[in-house]
Amino acid sequence: MEKGNGCCSIMASSATITFFLVGITLVMCRVLYAMYRSSKPLRKRAPQPVSTLIVLGSGGHTAEMLNLLSVLQKDRFSPRTYIAAATDNMSLQKARLFENSLADENGVGAVKTAQFMQIYRSREVGQSYATSVWTTLLAIVHALQLMIKIRPQVILCNGPGTCIPLCAIAFLFKVLGIRWSSIFYVESIARVKRLSLSGLLLYKLRIADELFVQWPQLQRKYPRAHYVGCLM
Amino acid sequence: MGDTENGEKARKTVFVTVGTTLFDALVRAVDSLEVKQELLKRGYTNLVIQMGRGSYTPTKSGGEDGSLAVDFFTFSSSIADYLRSASLVISHAGSGSIFETLRLGKPLIVVVNEDLMDNHQIELAEELAERKHLYCARPQTLHQTIESMDLESLLPYPPGDAMPVAKLINQFLGFPDD
Incomplete structure (x- = not known):
């Protein structure tokens, strides 16, 4: 028994x-x-517009991103959602100006194709790496809410830390089969010798589909990255 | 603004900008006697300082006695206008300020803030200095840089192009080339 x-x-x-x-x-x-x-080009894609999430950094980062956006085909990357850190008031303002100037050119309302949101930041400039663990968790929960709402097909980001929770969730959505999104990361021109923490994470964990650097010596160090000249 | 036409000495302005950062060491350095004297020797007549969040307040001066005229403010929405009217720009190492100045073709001295924790900004300033697009200095060496600089030897910065990146993104997503 x-x-x-x-x-x-x-x-x-x-x-x-x-x-x-x-x-x-x-x-x-x-x-x-x-x-x-990830990092393999999409096999088949009907030439339809892709919903695009643009993560704005601050200051120089935002300037670089808007520089890239200005040459991307607006009818392909649409609708567009902009996300910036809650502590960064300037970036969304600049994005609004950018969208308004597009609307003026085409004579359609910017409101229809663009949305603007704010997110808790995972790490402020100068914050220690130890305390950024906790703030990152908080940022992830908030990012999850936003990502469930947006579910973008394309994510464009260029650091700093604001984009990490969003990209991590996008990757989770890929694993779970909720949404397959293509993540493009452009490392800041300020990074000459080493990738930023955000860039390094997205590179090492292979979360970014394509990662662009703006200096040839950086590409030699990270061979899976692309170098096709400076954006600024 | 501008020059008066009746033979008065042409106005040559040095514009100092710290952006949104706190960089008292730079404001203090440009307000120092040795830097002001070097600037005068170089033929500059006016010094305009954007001091940002700093607590060190420079001394204003009308420049009547042949000295450098000094003016300052904290923030302005028209930094671009100040850059455009400047003959020399002294800036913090933020990439936004650096490229805005280079694109206007203004001679630039970048002063690196050594108090920052994660100071990757030195990389950019030093790389661009190596390529002779600007001069790179520390707050305590600024006067030497001004003394020894040769603005004629600076090379214009070729503006970047985002098209190649846009093209790769399009290819990746399967959009046809135009």
Whole structure:
């Protein structure tokens, strides 16, 4: 009797362990697949507009991003959602000016194709790496809310930390099959010798589909990055 | 603004900008006697300082006695106008200020803030200095840089182009080339 019980519980627990292991393996496979498929060009894409999330940094970062946006085809990258840190009032203002100037050119309302949102920042300039763990968690929860709402097909970002929670969630959505988004990261021109923390994370974890650097010596150091000249 | 036509000495303005940063060391350096004297020697007549959030207030001067006229303000929405009317720009190492100045073709001295924790900004200033697009200094070496600089030897900065990046993004997403 006792022996039989023991046998059953061993079988039950080994079944649980097997089930658990299979589950883990499947999830790992899916994560690896998502990493592998990211950075591969999309196989087929009808020439339809793609919903685009633009993560604005601050100051110089925003200037570089708007520089890139000004040459991207607005009818392809539409609708556009802009996100900036809650502590950064200037960036969204600049994005609004940019969208308004487009609207003036085309004679359509900017409101229809563009949305503007703010997000908690995961790390302020100069904040220590230790305390940024906690603020990053907070930022992730907020980012999740926003990402569920937006579910972009394309994410354009260029640092600093604001984009990390958003990109991490975008990657999670890829793994879970909720939304396949292509993430493009342009490293700031201010980074000459080393990638920024954001750039390094997106590069090493293979979250960014394509990562652009603006100095040739940086590309030599990170061979999967692209160097096609300066943006500024 | 501008020069008066009746033979008065032409106005040559040095514009100092710290952007949105706190950089008292730079404001203090440009307000120092040695820097002001070097600027005078170089033929500059006016010094305009955008001091941002700093607490050090420079001394204003009308420049009547042949000294440098000094003026300052905290922030302005028309920094571009100040840059445009300047003969020399002394700036913090932020990439926004650097490229805005270079695009206007103004001679530029970038002063690196050594108090910043994660000071990658030195990289950009030094790289561009190596390529002879600007001069790079520290607050305590600024007067030497002004003394020894040769503005004729600076090379114009070729403006960047975002098109190649845009093209790669389009290709990745499967959009046809135009």
